[in-house]
Amino acid sequence: MEGITGNIATVGYGLATIGPGIGLGIVIGQTQIATARQPEVAGRLFTNMMIGAALIEVLGLLGLVAGLMFT
Amino acid sequence: MEGITGNIATVGYGLATIGPGIGLGIVIGQTQIATARQPEVAGRLFTNMMIGAALIEVLGLLGLVAGLMFT
Amino acid sequence: MEGITGNIATVGYGLATIGPGIGLGIVIGQTQIATARQPEVAGRLFTNMMIGAALIEVLGLLGLVAGLMFT
Amino acid sequence: MEGITGNIATVGYGLATIGPGIGLGIVIGQTQIATARQPEVAGRLFTNMMIGAALIEVLGLLGLVAGLMFT
Amino acid sequence: MEGITGNIATVGYGLATIGPGIGLGIVIGQTQIATARQPEVAGRLFTNMMIGAALIEVLGLLGLVAGLMFT
Numbered sequence: 504m505e506g507i508t509g510n511i512a513t514v515g516y517g518l519a520t521i522g523p524g525i526g527l528g529i530v531i532g533q534t535q536i537a538t539a540r541q542p543e544v545a546g547r548l549f550t551n552m553m554i555g556a557a558l559i560e561v562l563g564l565l566g567l568v569a570g571l572m573f574t
Numbered sequence: 575m576e577g578i579t580g581n582i583a584t585v586g587y588g589l590a591t592i593g594p595g596i597g598l599g600i601v602i603g604q605t606q607i608a609t610a611r612q613p614e615v616a617g618r619l620f621t622n623m624m625i626g627a628a629l630i631e632v633l634g635l636l637g638l639v640a641g642l643m644f645t
Numbered sequence: 646m647e648g649i650t651g652n653i654a655t656v657g658y659g660l661a662t663i664g665p666g667i668g669l670g671i672v673i674g675q676t677q678i679a680t681a682r683q684p685e686v687a688g689r690l691f692t693n694m695m696i697g698a699a700l701i702e703v704l705g706l707l708g709l710v711a712g713l714m715f716t
Numbered sequence: 717m718e719g720i721t722g723n724i725a726t727v728g729y730g731l732a733t734i735g736p737g738i739g740l741g742i743v744i745g746q747t748q749i750a751t752a753r754q755p756e757v758a759g760r761l762f763t764n765m766m767i768g769a770a771l772i773e774v775l776g777l778l779g780l781v782a783g784l785m786f787t
Numbered sequence: 788m789e790g791i792t793g794n795i796a797t798v799g800y801g802l803a804t805i806g807p808g809i810g811l812g813i814v815i816g817q818t819q820i821a822t823a824r825q826p827e828v829a830g831r832l833f834t835n836m837m838i839g840a841a842l843i844e845v846l847g848l849l850g851l852v853a854g855l856m857f858t
Contacts, residue, residue, distance in 0.1 A: 505648075505650050506576075506577055506648055506649065506650060507577065507578055507649055507650065507651055507652070507653055507724050508576055508577060508578065508651075508652050508653070509578055509579075509652040509653035509654045509657075509712075509715075509716070509786065510578070510579050510580040510653070510654070510715035510716060511578055511579070511580035511581070511582060511584060511585060511653065512580045512581070512584040512657075512711070512714075512715040513653060513654040513656070513657025513658070513708075513711045513712050513715050514584070514585055514588070514653060514656055514657045514660060515580075515583075515584025515585045515586075515587055515588040515657075516584070516588065516657060516661060516707070516708065516711040516715075517588065517656070517657040517658065517659065517660025517661040517663075517708055517711070518585060518588025518589055518591070518592065518660055519587060519588035519591045520660070520661045520663075520664045520665060520704040520705065520707075520708065521588075521591075521592050521595065521660065521663050521664035522591045522592035522593060522594060522595020522596045522597075522634075522664060523591060523595035523664060523704060524595070524663070524664020524665035524666070524667065524668040524701055524704050524705070524735070525595065525596050525599060525664045525667050525668050525671070526595040526596050526597070526598050526599025526600075526664075526668070527595075527599065527668050527672075527697065527700055527701045527704075528599065528667060528668025528669065528670065528671035528672050528697075528701060529596070529599030529600060529602075529603040529668075529671060530598075530599050530602045530603045530606070531671075531672045531675075531693065531694075531697030531700075531701075532603065532671040532672050532674065532675030532676075533602075533603030533604065533606045533607055533675070534603070534606045534693060534697075535672070535675045535676045535678075535679040535690055535693060535694070536606075536607065536610075536675055536678065536679050536682075537606040537607050537609060537610035538610070538679060538683075538686060538689065538690060538693065539678075539679035539680070539682045539683040539686060539690065540607075540610045540611070540682070540683075541609075541610040541611075541613060542683060542685075542686045542689075543613075544609060544610060544613045544616070545686070545689055547609065547613070547616055548606055548609060548610065549693065551602065551605060551606060551609065551620065551623070552602075552606065552693070552697070555598065555602030555605075555623070555627070556697070556700050558598055558602075558627050558631055559595055559598045559599060559602075560700060560704070562591045562594060562595050562598075562631070562634045562635075563591065563595070563664075563704045563707075564704075564707075565587070565591075565634075565635075565638060566584075566587065566588055566591065566711075567707065567710075567711060567714065568638075569583070569584045569587040569588075569637075569638060569641065570580070570584050570711065570714065570715050571714075572638065572641065572642075573580075573581035573583040573584050573587075573641050574580070574581060578653050580715065588660075595664070648719055648720065648721060649720055649721065649722060649723070649724055649795050650722075650723050650724070651723040651724035651725045651728075651783075651786075651787070651857065652724070652725070652786035652787060653724065654728075654782065654785075654786040655724060655725040655727070655728025655729070655779075655782045655783050655786050656724060656727055656728045656731060657728075658728055658732060658778070658779065658782040658786075659727070659728040659729065659730065659731025659732040659734075659779055659782070660731055662731070662732045662734075662735045662736060662775040662776065662778075662779065663731065663734050663735035664735060665735060665775060666734070666735020666736035666737070666738065666739040666772055666775050666776070666806070667735045667738050667739050667742070668739070669739050669743075669768065669771055669772045669775075670738060670739025670740065670741065670742035670743050670772060671739075671742060672768075673742075673743045673746075673764065673765075673767075673768030673771075673772075674742040674743050674745065674746030674747075675746065676764060676768075677743070677746045677747045677749075677750040677761055677764060677765065678746055678749065678750050678753075680750060680754075680757060680760065680761060680764065681749075681750035681751070681753045681754040681757060681761065682753070682754075684754060684756075684757045684760075687757070687760060691764065694764070694768070698768070698771050702771055702775070705775045706775075706778075708782075709778065709781075709782060709785065712782065712785065712786050713785075719790055719791065719792060720791055720792065720793060720794070720795055721793075721794050721795070722794040722795035722796045722799075722854075722857070722858070723795070723796070723857035723858060724795065725799075725853065725856075725857040726795060726796040726798070726799025726800070726850075726853045726854050726857050727795060727798055727799045727802060728799075729799055729803060729849070729850060729853040729857075730798070730799040730800065730801065730802025730803040730805075730850055730853070731802055733802070733803045733804075733805075733806045733807060733846040733847065733849075733850065734802065734805050734806035735806060736806060736846060737805070737806020737807035737808070737809065737810040737811075737843055737846050737847070738806045738809050738810050738813070739806075739810070740810050740814075740839065740842055740843045740846075741809060741810025741811060741812065741813035741814050741843060742810075742813060743839075744810075744813075744814045744817075744835065744836070744839030744840075744842075744843075745813040745814050745816065745817030745818070746817065747835060747839075748814070748817045748818045748820075748821040748832050748835060748836065749817055749820065749821050749824075751821060751825075751828060751831065751832060751835065752820075752821035752822070752824045752825040752828060752832065753824070753825075755825060755827075755828045755831070758828070758831055762835065765835070765839070769839070769842050773842055773846070776846045777846075777849075779853075780849060780852075780853060780856065783853065783856065783857050784856075
């Protein structure tokens with residue numbers, strides 16, 4: 504048989520990156536604007552950015568885990 | 575059997591991260607702007623951010639739970 | 646048999662670039678605005694940009710890895 | 717048999733241009749605004765733009781590679 | 788047999804114009820705003836616009852190439 508082959512988990516992972524990809528962009532982009540406005544709190548802003556990025560990134564990476572969990 | 579294989583729960587999880595991913599980005603990004611504007615309330619802003627992030631993150635993570643609940 | 650052929654992993658990869666593509670655009674675009682506003686912190690802004698871009702880019706590139714993982 | 721024919725990789729590539737297309741637009745558009753605001757850093761802004769554009773463009777071009785990888 | 792006929796590559800090309808279409812709009816629109824704000828750098832802004840537009844345009848045009856590559 505031919506036709507479309509493959510595993511739907513690849514689509515699941517692709518969807519799981521849409522929100523986190525945009526979200527990370529907003530977090531890091533606003534960090535840049537905030538850093539330019541108050542360079543003296545750049546360290547704190549960077550810490551917030553990394554904590555926030557980790558919270559968001561994990562949602563995307565779990566898209567791969569979901570593919571392994573649900574087979 | 576060939577064709578497309580896999581579990582549709584992976585697509586469900588992927589969709590479940592779109593809103594939370596963007597939402598977390600807005601929350602944390604606005605925290606950065608607010609921290610730069612009033613650095614003296616940075617602690618309170620960080621507390622708010624973590625509470626808010628937890629509320630949003632759980633929506634995404636429940637996408638995995640949904641896959642286990644509905645089989 | 647004819648009809649539509651191919652591997653659904655190509656659709657998965659395509660979806661996996663939507664969020665990161667937009668997110669990278671926001672990060673780098675805001676870096677430009679921030680650099681113009683405070684040229685004296687351009688170095689720090691560039692460092693933040695590269696760290697942020699790496700966090701986002703990996704989400705997209707894992708879209709290819711997902712196609713290899715889930716077959 | 718007739719009906720719809722073709723390779724789903726063409727849809728995958730089409731999806732792979734949505735995010736990078738918008739993202740490149742944001743990057744280059746914000747570069748223009750930033751250049752107009754601080755023409756004296758136009759060189760640095762152009763360098764940032766090209767680095768950023770390369771990071772984004774590759775995500776789209778890999779959409780063609782994905783079609784060759786997953787057959 | 789009747790029903791829907793045709794090649795899915797036409798849908799792929801259609802999708803391939805969404806992002807680049809919006810992206811080119813952002814680039815050229817922001818160029819106009821920037822040119823009005825600083826007419827004395829209009830030449831540089833035009834150069835940036837053409838380089839940026841070329842980077843985006845190619846993503847859309849490859850949507851036709853994809854239809855020829857993947858049959």
